Amino acid sequence: MTFTRRQTLFGAAGAAAVLSLPSRLMAQSGELLHASWGGGVGDTWTGAFAAPYTKETGIGVRIVEVPNPEAQFRAQAGNPQYHSGIGTFVQGVNMMRDGVLETFSIDELPNMRNIDEKYWLKTEDGRLAGITPYFAYYGIAVNTNEASVDDFSSWKNLEDAKWAGRLGMTRPIYLSTYDLTILSKAAGGDEYDTAGGMKLLEGMARNVLNVATSLAQQNTMLERGEVAAMPFYSVRVWSLNEAGVDYVRIVIPEEGALLLPYVVVAPKGVADREKVANWLNYIAGAAPQERGMAISGYIPANNDAVAPEDIKAKLGMDYAALKARLYQPDWGYIAEHQKDTVAAIDQMLASL
Structure with a gap:
């Protein structure tokens, strides 16, 4: 997916004040440093990607958990100290626009040929500014002790008055990006036409307890x-299920769920560029992405990834069928208009 400069306007303010890594975190000779969010994400990157890569190549990869990898890349612009890092697709777009990222040819990252081009983070001249390691999706999480999954077969069910005081909701910054987008799709519009989605969002908000x-x-x-329910992330429900909370289920309504792609990027001027390209290409491969799915429920982006029977049983379908039910919007357009959208949502909520 290609974005122009005008398509993204937010994200630059997230740069952290830390300009260098503590000496204990500096890369050892030949070691690659990968910036990751913490908790389960860091564990996934160690178990599914870094440790197997080191075993296969002999090249060490250390996962460094930080609150916001994008902020580290921006703070260290011109003097990068990480070799790679994870981000949301919108963060990747913003960094690409601002010239913070190293770019690569498809010949340097051949595994990307097995990932649909609509999921590529690509510059206007066709170079890759990152690779796509996996997806999550945004559906409706249901506590089946409080409601049936059939009660939320449509996103429109969220505005039903029967759920007054029984729904949860996230903050406007995320409502503007995720909820409004998929509600607009359910209302017959899309990210470019959100009038119907705003009405659905208002109806849902009237039912929200917290x-x-x-x-x-x-x-x-x-x-x-x-x-009883709330719009939520598939990987969060996956983690709850793996922890034994089997009465919380994720529902993909009849209108579909919102596809949430992630990107792995390298900072502009990164050291050991050839070695970094090899690491990025490895991440784009099917095998590590399959391991990431098994560990934390992230959906492989590589079309060669195969879902074993136990994974298909948990998903209720294979990867191809799942992707077919997910909506990929124009994230650049959403980012460009986010400030105004948040303001409109704030105004709507204040009027309730």
Whole structure:
């Protein structure tokens, strides 16, 4: 997917004040440093990607957990100290636009040929600014002790008055990016035409018991049955299920769910560029992405990835069928208009 400069406007303000790594984190000779979010994401990157890569190549990869890899890349612009890092697709677009990222030819990253081009982070001249390691998706999480999954066969069910005081909701910054986008699709529009989605969002908001301020709070609300349902992330529900919370289910409504791609990028001027390209190409391969799915429920982007029977049983389908039910919007357009969209949502919520 190609984006012009005008398509993304937010994200630059996230740069951290830390300009260098502590000496204990500096890369050892020949070692690659990969910036990752913490918790389960860091564990996934160690188990599915870094450790197997080191075993296969002899090249060490250290996963360094940070609150925001994008902020580190921006703070270290011109003096990069990480070799690679994970980000959301929108973060990747913003960094690409601002000239923060190293770019590669498809010949340097041949495994990307097995990933649909619509999921590529690509410059206007056709170079790759990152690789796609996996997806998550945004559906409706349901506590089946409080409601049936059939109660939420459509996104429009969220505005039904029967759920007054029984739904959860996230903050406007995420409502503007995720909820409004998929609700607009359900209402017959899309990210370019959000009028119907805004009406659905208002209807949902009238049924909300609590606006969560963190993912941990959303997990708790669902697990304890404080809410019957809320729009939520597939990988979060996967983690709950793996922890034994089997009464929380993720639903893909009849209108589909929102596909959330991630990217792995390298900072502009990265050291050991050839070695980094080899690492990025490895990440884009099917085998590590299959391991990432088994560990934490991230959907492989590589078309050669095969879902074993136990994974298909958990998903209820194979990867191809799942991808067919997910909507990939124009993330650049969404990013460009996010400030105004957040303001409109704030105004709508204040009027309730």
